Amino acid sequence: MLSALVRILPYSHFNMLTLKTKWLALFTIAAMTANAFAQDNKALLDALVAKGILTTDEAAKIAAEVKSTPAPASPVLAVPASKFVKKLTFSGRFQAQYAGFGESIDGAANPAYTNHFLLRRMYVGVKADMANNFTGVFNYDFANASFDAAFVEWKQSDALIVDAGLRKVPFGLEEWGISSGSLKAIERSPATRYFVESNNGRRLGAGSYHVGLYAGGTQGLFSYNVAITNPERDEFSSLNGNSDPGVQGSGSASTNTLAYWANGAVGDKFQGGTWKVGASVGYLPDQGGTAVGKGDNLTVYSTYGILTFGKLDLEGEYFWSQNEHGASTTRDASSSGYWIQPSVMLTPKLEAVVRYSYVDSDHRGVNISDGIRSAPSGGTMNKMEEWFVGGNYYFNGNDTKFQLGYIHGESKDKATGGAAKAETDGVRSQVQINF
Numbered sequence: 541m542l543s544a545l546v547r548i549l550p551y552s553h554f555n556m557l558t559l560k561t562k563w564l565a566l567f568t569i570a571a572m573t574a575n576a577f578a579q580d581n582k583a584l585l586d587a588l589v590a591k592g593i594l595t596t597d598e599a600a601k602i603a604a605e606v607k608s609t610p611a612p613a614s615p616v617l618a619v620p621a622s623k624f625v626k627k628l629t630f631s632g633r634f635q636a637q638y639a640g641f642g643e644s645i646d647g648a649a650n651p652a653y654t655n656h657f658l659l660r661r662m663y664v665g666v667k668a669d670m671a672n673n674f675t676g677v678f679n680y681d682f683a684n685a686s687f688d689a690a691f692v693e694w695k696q697s698d699a700l701i702v703d704a705g706l707r708k709v710p711f712g713l714e715e716w717g718i719s720s721g722s723l724k725a726i727e728r729s730p731a732t733r734y735f736v737e738s739n740n741g742r743r744l745g746a747g748s749y750h751v752g753l754y755a756g757g758t759q760g761l762f763s764y765n766v767a768i769t770n771p772e773r774d775e776f777s778s779l780n781g782n783s784d785p786g787v788q789g790s791g792s793a794s795t796n797t798l799a800y801w802a803n804g805a806v807g808d809k810f811q812g813g814t815w816k817v818g819a820s821v822g823y824l825p826d827q828g829g830t831a832v833g834k835g836d837n838l839t840v841y842s843t844y845g846i847l848t849f850g851k852l853d854l855e856g857e858y859f860w861s862q863n864e865h866g867a868s869t870t871r872d873a874s875s876s877g878y879w880i881q882p883s884v885m886l887t888p889k890l891e892a893v894v895r896y897s898y899v900d901s902d903h904r905g906v907n908i909s910d911g912i913r914s915a916p917s918g919g920t921m922n923k924m925e926e927w928f929v930g931g932n933y934y935f936n937g938n939d940t941k942f943q944l945g946y947i948h949g950e951s952k953d954k955a956t957g958g959a960a961k962a963e964t965d966g967v968r969s970q971v972q973i974n975f
Contacts, residue, residue: 582603585599585602585603586599620668622670624670624671624672625668625669625670626669626670626671627668627669628666628667628668628669629666629667629668629669630664630665630666631663631664631665631666631667631679631974631975632662632663632664632665632973632974632975633661633662633663633720633721633972633973633974633975634661634662634663634972634973635659635660635661635662635683635720635721635970635971635972636657636658636659636660636970636971637657637658637659637660637726637968637969637970638656638657638658638967638968638969638970639654639655639656639658639913639914639966639967639968640653640654640655640656640966640967640968641653641654641912641914641915641916641947641964641965641966642654642916642964642965642966643908643915643916643918643962643963643964644962644963644964645918645919645960645961645962646960646961646962647960648919651916651917651918652916653916654914654915654916654966656914658914659683660683660970661681661683661684661720662681662682662683663679663680663681663682663688664679664680664682665677665678665679665680665688665689666678666679673694673695673696674692674693674694675692675693675694675695676691676692676693677689677690677691677692677693677705677707678690685776686749686775686776687706687749687775687776687787688749688775689705689706689707689708690705690706690707690787691703691704691705691706691707691754692704692705697757698757698758698759699757699758699759700755700757701755701756701757702753702754702755703753703754703755704752704753704754705751706749706750706751706774706775706787707749707750707754708747708748708749708750709747709748709749709750709752709754709767709769709799709801709822710754710756710765710766710767710801710802710803710820711735711736711746711747711801711803711820711821711822711840711842712732712735712736712747712820712842712857712859713818713820713842713844713846713855713857714728714729714732714855714857714879715728715732715736715747715748716747716748716803716820717818717844718855721938721972721974722938724853724881724883724891724893724895724932725881725893725895725928725930725945726928726930726943726945726968726969726970727912727913727968729879729881729895729897729911729926730877730879730897730898730899730910730911730912730924730925730926730949731857731859731877731878731879731897731898731899731911732857732859732879732897733910733911733913734859734875734877734899734901734906734910734911735747735840735842735859735861735875735877736748736773737773737910738773739773739827739832740910741830741831741905742901742904742905742906742907742910742920743906743910744838744840744861744863744875745772745773745827746773746822746824746827746838746840746861747773747822747840748773748775749773749774749775750767750769750770750771750772750773750774750799751769751770751774751787752767752768752769752770752798752799753767753768753769754766754767754769755767756803761806761807761808762804762805762806763804763805763806763807763818764802764803764804764805765801765802765803765804766800766801766802766803767800767801767802768798768799768800768801769798769799769801770789770791770795770798770799771795771797771798771799771824771825771826771827771832772789772795774787774789775787792833793833794826794832794833795832795833797824797825797826797827798825799822799823799824799825799827800822800823801820801821801822801823802820802821803818803819803820803821804818804819804820805817805818805819806818807846812849812850813847813848813849813850814846814847814848815845815846815847815848816845816846816847817843817844817845817846818843818844818845819841819842819843819844820841820842820843820844821839821840821841821842822839822840822841823837823838823839824837824838824839824840825837828863828864828865828866829863829864829865829866829869830865830866830867830868830869834865836863836864836865836866837862837864838861838862838863838864838866839861839862839863840859840860840861841859841860841861842857842858842859842860843857843858844856844857844858845857851884851885852882852883852884853882853883853884854880854881854882854883855880855881856878856879856880856881857878857879858876858877858878859875859876859877859878860874860875860876861873861874861875861876862874863875863904866902866904867902867903867904867955868903871903873901873902873903873904874902875899875900875901875902875904876899876900876902877897877898877899877900878897878898879895879896879897879898880895880896880897881893881894881895881896882894889933889934889935890931890932890933890934891931891932891933891934892930892931893928893929893930893931893932893945894927894928894929895926895927895928896925896926896927896928897911897925897926897928898923898924898925898926899911899923899924899925900922900923901921901922901923901955902922903922903955903956904955905920905921905922905955906920906921906922906923906924906951906955907919907920907921907951908921908924908949908950908951908962908964910924911924911926911949912926912947912949912964914966914968915947915949915964915966916964918951918962918963918964919951919954919960919962920954920955921951921952921953921954921955921960921961921962922952922953922954922955923951923952923953924949924950924951924952925949925950926947926948926949926950927947927948927949928945928946928947929945929946930943930944930945930946930968931943931944931945938972938974939973939974939975940972940973940974941971941972942969942970942971942972943969943970943971943972944967944968944969945967945968945969946965946966946967947964947965947966947967947968948963948964948965949963949964949965950962950963950964
């Protein structure tokens with residue numbers, strides 16, 4: 541309303557007003573501004589016309605402009621239902637990818653290549669800080685119709701934090717210790733995926749999302765985490781078509797034994813950098829063998845390290861396992877694997893990354909698609925490796941970034957013996973927003 545008056549009233553109107561009339565005009569303008577969002581300003585405009593401050597045409601123009609100008613939106617107030625809520629925090633992570641892979645297999649027809657855009661993650665989360673040191677955490681991935689976290693937390697101190705519900709078990713640096721929003725090579729390595737992704741008869745399924753009871757904390761340079769959980773890797777809200785019992789599952793003959801997890805690490809800062817080393821273990825009774833629930837036990841281990849110095853970053857991890865009858869009904873398997881990843885900041889926003897990963901299934905079997913997400917199947921082999929070479933551009937750190945990389949993967953030696961080889965080459969890109 542005020543801007544409409546300034547544009548319409550000629551200077552002569554103000555120049556000819558007496559002091560008393562000037563104060564009246566200022567009061568009138570202020571009153572009209574305060575009432576700009578009222579339903580009817582006609583009476584006020586009529587009064588200005590009667591005082592000779594506005595002409596009939598000027599009043600009509602002002603009325604028309606005010607009517608056509610939308611009022612600013614009123615602020616929305618969110619009030620928690622519980623009076624014990626101290627703070628609500630909303631968060632999200634949106635990732636869109638492109639994946640393109642071709643593949644060749646010695647002595648066999650080449651599988652169809654991958655050439656596809658996808659929504660990798662669409663996280664929306666809520667954290668409720670409650671009285672008495674309780675917290676509720678909920679994070680859901682709408683791209684995969686699965687939970688990323690859903691647990692209740694109680695914090696006694698930095699040295700003791702207890703969680704009950706669904707979250708990732710403390711096993712594997714790349715899977716558990718590094719957020720998906722902070723991965724430098726876009727996707728996790730074949731070694732990590734082989735050990736922690738769901739059991740498909742080749743992968744071990746020993747990690748990632750489990751429902752259970754967790755505890756952890758830090759004391760000086762030392763940190764620890766322990767957990768007792770259901771043995772099955774699970775993050776779905778209900779059956780997903782693959783005999784997955786969902787987070788509400790009541791268990792079965794193959795999942796009625798509990799799994800046990802532990803992780804410990806020590807780290808510190810030094811002039812110009814940081815370091816951290818640690819180890820983790822998981823014991824899954826009745827979850828080994830070629831089929832779970834047959835009395836075969838599975839134990840998995842990892843040891844890892846992180847070193848940063850100036851613009852340089854070096855990360856790596858080694859996995860190994862003891863899997864009763866993991867290769868066949870007459871043969872155990874001691875699958876192993878590792879990954880190593882150096883990176884350097886070339887500019888304040890541009891980072892170069894290289895990663896090498898290797899998997900030895902010890903005749904249990906591994907497929908290229910088991911280790912490299914989106915890659916075509918390459919047949920069941922005994923060993924595989926991957927090279928990733930790429931870069932990250934950070935518009936606003938990990939909150940807004942673009943990633944691009946070239947991937948070369950190979951699998952070789954048939955799991956049952958004999959020479960064979962499969963290769964894949966491709967590119968992967970991703971754009972990410974965190975909030």
